Amino acid sequence: MMEEISRLKEDLGAVILAHNYQPGPVQDLADLVGDSLELSRAAARLDSRVIIFCGVDFMAETAAILSPDxxxxxxxLEAWCPMASMIAAEDLRDLKSAYPEAAVVCYVNSTAETKAESDICCTSANGVEVVASLAEEEVIFVPDQNLADYISRWTEKKIIKWDGYCYVHDRFTPEEVKAARLAHPGAEVLVHPECRPRVIDLADTVCSTSGMGRRAKASGVEEFVIGTEVGMIYRLEKENPGKRFYPLSPEAICTNMKKTTPEKVLRALRTLEPRVVVAEETARLARRSIERMLSL
Known part of the structure; x- marks a missing residue:
C-alpha cells in the first residue's frame, strides 16, 4: 500500500498534508504535518497539482480557498468539525445587524460561508494580535467562546462572543490539571487556548498546537502534560526523543479527526475524490478575510 501511495503521489504531482490530530499511521505517510492554517498555506505554496488533506472539512475548504487552481x-468526506458547524452564515449576519459598529473576527476553525461574512480571520496563535490590529472598539468573535475569553484577557476591546466551542478542549477540567500535577510533579502543563478559563488559569503555558511543538523543543523540561487532542502527542514524541508527554485526559479524542486512514488516503489518490470545492463568490470573500490576517 505504501509503495502504491508513493507511486501515485509521484505520478499525480500530489502532496499529502496531515493535521496534528490525525492518527499516527496517517501522520507517518504525510509530506507535512501541522496545524490547519500552516497546512493550508503550504498547500498554496507547494508546487503540487493535487492536495490530499488529512483533516476535517473546514481545513480542506481553507486549502481550496487559498489554492483555487x-x-x-x-x-x-464524513470528517466534519462540530464547532465550525455551531454557527451558520445567517446567524452571523443577524449578529452583525445587532452590532453594526463591531468588526467581525472569525476563527479559522469555521466554514467558508462564515469566513465570507467576516472582516478578518485569526488562528489560536494570533488571535490576540488580530484583535489588537483592529480600529474598532467592539469585536464580534465567532465561533469559539473559550478562545474569545482567552483573547479578552489581553485587550480592552469589548468582545461579543458566540457560544460555540470545541467539544474536546471544552471537556478538560481544573480537577484533571490538578491530578496531572500530582501524577507528574516535574512536568510542564501546556494547554490550548480553546480550553475553559479555569483550565487556562492552572496551566504553565497556553499555546496552539504549533506552539506546543516549539515549546517542547525549546524547553529544558523533560516531561510535559499536553492539554489538547491526544493525536498531538504522537508528533511530540516523534520530534522529541527522550522527552515524555502525558495527555491531560486520555479521552481527549476528536472522533472526526480519526476517520482518516491510510486506506482512505490510497483510495483518494486512486480516484481523486472526494474533492472539496468552494463556490466562487464565497471563496472570494473568504479569501479576503484570510489574506487580511496573513498580511499582519
Missing amino acids: KRVILPA
Whole structure:
C-alpha cells in the first residue's frame, strides 16, 4: 500500500498534508504535518497539482480557498468539525445587524460561508494580535467562546462572543490539571487556548498546537502534560526523543479527526475524490478575510 501511495503521489504531482490530530499511521505517510492554517498555506505554496488533506472539512475548504487552481481532496468526506458547524452564515449576519459598529473576527476553525461574512480571520496563535490590529472598539468573535475569553484577557476591546466551542478542549477540567500535577510533579502543563478559563488559569503555558511543538523543543523540561487532542502527542514524541508527554485526559479524542486512514488516503489518490470545492463568490470573500490576517 505504501509503495502504491508513493507511486501515485509521484505520478499525480500530489502532496499529502496531515493535521496534528490525525492518527499516527496517517501522520507517518504525510509530506507535512501541522496545524490547519500552516497546512493550508503550504498547500498554496507547494508546487503540487493535487492536495490530499488529512483533516476535517473546514481545513480542506481553507486549502481550496487559498489554492483555487489545485484539486483538494478530503479522504474522509464524513470528517466534519462540530464547532465550525455551531454557527451558520445567517446567524452571523443577524449578529452583525445587532452590532453594526463591531468588526467581525472569525476563527479559522469555521466554514467558508462564515469566513465570507467576516472582516478578518485569526488562528489560536494570533488571535490576540488580530484583535489588537483592529480600529474598532467592539469585536464580534465567532465561533469559539473559550478562545474569545482567552483573547479578552489581553485587550480592552469589548468582545461579543458566540457560544460555540470545541467539544474536546471544552471537556478538560481544573480537577484533571490538578491530578496531572500530582501524577507528574516535574512536568510542564501546556494547554490550548480553546480550553475553559479555569483550565487556562492552572496551566504553565497556553499555546496552539504549533506552539506546543516549539515549546517542547525549546524547553529544558523533560516531561510535559499536553492539554489538547491526544493525536498531538504522537508528533511530540516523534520530534522529541527522550522527552515524555502525558495527555491531560486520555479521552481527549476528536472522533472526526480519526476517520482518516491510510486506506482512505490510497483510495483518494486512486480516484481523486472526494474533492472539496468552494463556490466562487464565497471563496472570494473568504479569501479576503484570510489574506487580511496573513498580511499582519
